[in-house]
Amino acid sequence: MEQETRRRRQGVKTLLVSCCLLLVATSVFATVISFDSKTTQAQVDKNFEVTLFVNTEQENINAFEGKIIFPNDLLDLKEIRDGNTIVNFWVERPHKEQGTGDKKQGEIAFSGITPGGYEGEKGLLFSAVFRALREGDGVLEVKDVKALLNDGKGTPARLSLSPFKFIVSKEDPLVPGLLIPAPEDIEPPESFKPEIARDSTIFDGKWFLVFATQDKASGVDHYEILETRSGIVGTWIKRQGTWMKAESPYVLQDQNLRSWIYVKALDKTGNERIAVVKPRYPLKWYERWEIWIIIVLGLVIAYAVYKATRSKRQGARK
């Protein structure tokens, strides 16, 4: 009987130790999604920045998705910064979403991929700049988070999520560097190469343009597009004002692909990078109005020179 009890105790012990080991192992190899900030203390009417990081714990992760939940009554979302992110292409660029349930809760939804995967301890996903509205304690949480392994199957990685607790007070928390300056950015976005494509399954088989770039300091703000059949002169005139805000993929206006396409990427401080796509079927020289203007102008000048020379010679003879 005593032996039986001992055996049972031994079994329970083994089970407990196994469970502990399993828990430790799980936490050791889980991908950690966590917040980082210079402070956990914010001041009323002042901004503070919180950054979302991923630690893949030796796993190779190629897709991320989730939501940051923040208290709407305590914080006002002012800006999202993704300038130095490890995410190469956003499926859903981080943006504020109205929470479906509790109206006191704001949501920032995000979803994106890193082709080839990311393996590292401090991969920056994005930062959110909030303005503190009133005194109180609050928590930033992440929910509906997915991190998928770079295994060709989209296997979910085990996750460990850490909430971020903060306090908003009226007093200045006296934390150095708490002011959130706009990122210094004097460089334009990275160079990029837009590509024309067509697929029967989207846009009714029309030609579209795809483009993407990054800006490592302040982040890309938006793109603008200009399509023109004109050459140098016409383009110069058009570039002064008729750019259109656009997103990738962009359905081309000129489905005959005879236009020059200019794609401008602007970062959040206004620096710009322009990529040019040459027309696939350029206009013939005689189809371009500016060539005809040059021809007519040239002929007028030539005729004027001719006339002037002739009258000069005639004058000299007399």
Add this chain to the structure above:
Amino acid sequence: MKITHLTFIYFITFIFIPFLVYASGVNLQVTINGTCGNGTIDSGEECDGSNLNGKSCSTQGFSGGTLSCNSNCTFNTSSCTTAAPVPAGGGGGGGGFYVAPAIGVTFSGRAYPKSTITVLKDAQIAATTIADANANFSVSVTGISSGNYIFSVYSEDSKGIRSSLLTFPVSVTSGATTNIGGVFIAPTIAVDKSEVKRGDNIAIFGQSVPSGEITIAVSSEEEFFGKTAADPNGAYLYNFDTTQLDMGQHFTKSKAAKEGAISSFSKAISFLVGTKNVSAQPAKCPAKADLNNDCRVNLVDFSIAAYWHKRALSTEFKPKEIERLNGDGKVDLIDFSIMAFYWTG
């Protein structure tokens, strides 16, 4: 009178027409197609592949760095550096000027002999180069800002089969060139049968470094390992006896070792052990995620998938989703993850 007419013609010919040509954007270019790419310096070539004709950055007027060869057999000096002059200690002087060091990243290592190496910067093609006969390569990406980048490197073997992506998160510092050496691209791998009759051999082959030691892994309930040597062209072949395998689907992958360096494992490819032999052709196109059938997985495919994200799929797109993505009838993060795995840029 005749002279006046001639003046008119000269005016048209020498002033007006060149302006017209310029305005119409006509480019006159003469291209001489020689034997560029054969590794030998032929007439009119400065270099060819890794053959730099004994030249280096210093012979080209630079103080250091890595000289490489462009695909048109001219020197690529973008990774050559010029030393900044030491500021003079007062007293005027002058003459020297500061040349800001280029910000860039240089990758060097081993791929396959004469193979094309592609470097992706943040998932878009940034540079390509060709490895020499010994499979060595060096390639630079310049003209980038300081910040965090995800660089990926892959190679394509003599049969057009692509390796898996090797990814490097790199933090680029202003005014510095980052060198990433010792890159060892995993071998390519293919099998001669998609289904093999149990007990027959299946040929597992691919390309890696010349004379490299290739380790083949075949997954089953227990994993089987075999070794073979690559030939001087880097090609390898391993005949695996399937007697020891259970019926059903199995995977195989390979890795290479040479002079103490070991590559990562290649991507795993599958085959079926069954009751008959069905031959297979090496797949040049990505097995999944290529939505526009151009044998590449890039921003175009991403854009097509993104179009269908959170939308009901059309009857035309549904079969594509089943064939090229995960086949669950919707486009979600799993499909994008599959795309990210098969990415070619």
